[in-house]
Amino acid sequence: MVYNFSAGPALLPAPVYARAAEAIHELRMDGHAHNAPGTGMSILEISHRSKAFGAILQHAQVLCHEVLGIPRTHQVLFLQGGASLQFTMVPMNLAHPDKFAAYIDTGSWATKAINESQIIGDTRVIASASDTGYDRVPQFPTPNLYAGASYLHLTTNETIQGVEYPDVPAVAGDVPVVIDFSSHAGSRPMSLERATLGYAGAQKNLGPSGVTLVYVHKDVLARAQDEHIPMILRYQTHAKEPSVYNTPNTFGVLVLQLVLEWMRDEGGLAIIAERNTRKATKLYELLDGSTLYRPHAQVGSRSQMNVTWRLAASSTQQQEQATKRFLEQATLAGFDGLQGHRTVGGCRASIYNAFPERGVTALCEFMREFERRA
Ligand SMILES: *Cc1c(COP(=O)(O)O)cnc(C)c1O
Secondary structure (H helix, E strand, C coil): CCEECCCCCCCCCHHHHHHHHHHHHCCEHHHHCCCCCECCCCCCCCCCCCHHHHHHHHHHHHHHHHCCCCCCCEEEEEECCHHHHHHHHHHHHHCCCCCCEEEEECCHHHHHHHHHHHHHCCEEEEEECHHHCCCCCCCCCCHHHCCCCCEEEEECEECCCCEECCCCCCCCCCCCEEEECCCCCCCCCCCHHHCCEEEEECCCCCCCCCCEEEEEEHHHHHHCCCCCCCHHHCHHHHHHCCCCCCCCCHHHHHHHHHHHHHHHHHCCHHHHHHHHHHHHHHHHHHHHCCCCEEECCCCCCECCCEEEEEECCCCHHHHHHHHHHHHHHHHHCCEECCECCCCCCCEEEECCCCCCHHHHHHHHHHHHHHHHHC
């Protein structure tokens, strides 16, 4: 028995594994609906332009609207290249040559997005939490700092540092907002309509790696027209032939659709969010009540998906040793993937939607016991 706390790819709901395995043997019609007629073919061999795959694509798009709450004013796309390719596609498609792009620096992923934007054009970091080691989301910038920008980009959940905006912030004026919500998409109800464009690598909460969910306001698609952008990097290209301009990750889209169905059948985002809050609260309460563990994120900025902490020690070297010992014993006890990201160290428990509450309870018991023995 292993509890997998990986930050992504991460575990998916058990019923999704069963249905995906079935579709590998034989895909059914109607988005692999129960009791629908079989196609006589595997999801792995079926054409991305077939009727059966068309149904999956369409069903997945509808579920993105209905389950995730993506507004109908926006088009849903399933792209490749990860969230990382969006770091480039966003400035390529949305940066205006006479304007600057405004970024909020919340942590490691925001920094990567900023670096890519700088390659494309004028980029301004208008708020940053780097001076406090990204232990909180920076105070939201005043409108004068982003007025006149091509767009305002923010990472709504920083997977590595474990800080989160609980919702897409309301932004004054008409500057388009762009969000990277990779690691908390589908974890709670959010005001997604506040963003002109949002993107999320599926492998955190929505499916397997190799699919990126992008939603983009249709007005932007009508406007964006730049012959200097390579065809495959234009949102318009992917919107015109919805997600089948080139061969998409057909299996990945099916699994994403199955995950969204699971979310719907569990009762939707409100129910899922309640569970996520319970799981995260349990872990943060343990961290706050301990003298050995030090939570990284400040109250008010704490991620419900990625919980980060360090072990208290009098020197860096001692801390490294204590962390190593903690992680070794955790692995032996069946808790996998608790090491912090290689760039920041420490510990991290990623507890996405599919992660069971009992796994959090078991981890808390293990951590209490470890502290008692320390
Ligand atoms: C994982 C992650 C990314 C990178 O995703 P890839 O699919 O590996 O490109 C970007 N942003 C955030 C917030 C992430 O969690």
